[in-house]
Amino acid sequence: MLISTSKTVALCSFSNLINAADRAIMPLAVLQMGPEFNWDMHAQGWLLSAFPIGYLSSQIIGAKFSKRFGGKNVLTFAVLFWSLLTFLTPLFAYSYATLVTSRILLGIAEGLGLPAVVHIFSTCVLADERSRAFGYLVAFGSIGQTLAAFVCPHLTWRWMFLLFGSSGFVWVLVWIFSFKEIRILTEDDDFIIIPPKLSSRTRWYDYLRHSQLWSIYLAHFSMSWTSNVITNWVPFYLSKFLGVSATALSFTAVPYIVNSFAGILAGHLADSLIMGNWTVLSVRRLMTVLGLVGPGICLIIFISLDNLVMAFSVISICMAFLACNSCGHLANHLDIAPNSSAITFGISNTIATVPGIFIGPLTAELVVKSGGRWLPVFMIAALVNFVGSIIYYSHSGSSQII
Template structure:
């Protein structure tokens, strides 16, 4: 068996993909933090904030399956370079377009489209958990600096990619292939991916998980700032839920999807009635930590039900699970406005979606191959 050593071709690709995934995640989570001072400057309404926050998901929704298809047809290297360049440019020009909501939303849609191309390509090479360390740094920078710094990282990445990416990553004794070939099944129709109840159990669970995740990602800094009096130092604590999520993702093992959906549902229900900032951070961190159990639940179920087509079923599932990202912005704004500034309906709604997803998953999921 070949050994993995530092600076092998495989390790360089993994390192580059990790860096690209970090930039991808950072560029997406800057806006939920930056929108707090930006709203103070531009006097945006809550509804305008909602559309700005959801704009990225519009683009992301349209390019998931395209990214997977183009990575296969055009090559992962070419698609990844183009996507990183495009989302980095969109990030860099954001401060220049901020005075126009229309231009800003258009820019965020382009950002989401580019990131939707990039993530399937990264996962095509190797699966890597996203880092959210940018959440610690961003509150201590000006909102313009956040976009300029992290947008510039993409250009640095492209230079490293050209220098370090091997021309043929699957040759040589010091490398290991990043994905293994699969046995091809015949007579599979697109309808099979849509009409299978076990697959819809996965899709529903993924949708429910992302509803809560997008609520936290898009609105947590605004909620802590406007409702619990959080300052720049306090907003750094928004990184804590993601750190806990990563830790739980590593140690969760084969915990049931029940923990990943029902657990966050209960803690979000408690979170919405807490008026202490420190306790709120603890509760939402536990919620995000328990959500990581989904990695050993429905997210790994793709390999059970469709071992030869797991990439396709995940692309479909992730596309459907992007719908919460589109809806959470305007829906949250409408609910908060209708409730005279109260957020309880937002978090109880997320609780209901999680519990519904858990019921659908438990009643329809299987661990045997269906495709």
């Protein structure tokens, strides 16, 4: 990888680290903010759901803006805007409506980020280096969540937002003065494969009519349901029902560390199986089933535990299984829609954002209506995973359809 390419990948990966960290602050900060501002569970639930509302609306817009205005400009605006919103959160918090609005705007800004990075990678990173580039990008996202989970419990909630918001300003300065957008003009035919176009014109209807694509969309939806439950509510559950202190919640960083390493190992395993006697479809199905059924079982076990060490261990195993999805249904986009994988992934990621919108208030409603019981929350999440894995296994494919 050339020095200029390495610098581009590093800077973009750090932007994703800040992106992931900033969105992970609120589920930890709300543990302090709730009692201070007298928010009940419903208020906290809607607050946690505000971010996905914005995030849902801006991903396709981010892709179009990046193509029109350039990935550097869009990413600069996105990081600057979401960092400013994060930094000013302590001021917004005194008005619940203003705070919810700021969280929606934060979601919109962060939703612009990844499409801009993908656009930059498509023009600045050679074909045989893109797997590594995306590997670093995803890994740094997990590191961002890990960093937030480790640092935030040791801070007051105001300093959580001030610290991570400031880090975004530093990144913007480095980015503006050190990144120069380049475009690859030629590529060697020895290492680039251009997939055939099955149709001269692809309509939006084509992205919605294939059962293979819907199996991916629904698997992604299922994965996101579990991820949102773990990210938004497990810290609250550990604090309120297992008596975990605020500082001990820093151990919630461990599952994200496990997730990072598991994703790398799963990727190597998947490639090894494909190079052996396994078909691509068999590997995609195996990894998706592991990535959905495994977490479903872990959540059922988790709700029955009252031992803190065991609870952290099971959630860590759950996150390890979730990492398998990266080389399962998430990689399947490149198999069946190589010419349009960015669009199909955008659609998939938009659908996968939906659980984040209503899981907050739904969880609060389930817990309140059931008299403080959390069994329905985790059982529903497990059921969604099981159904998603069955649909994917029975309808997925690996042959190009678009």
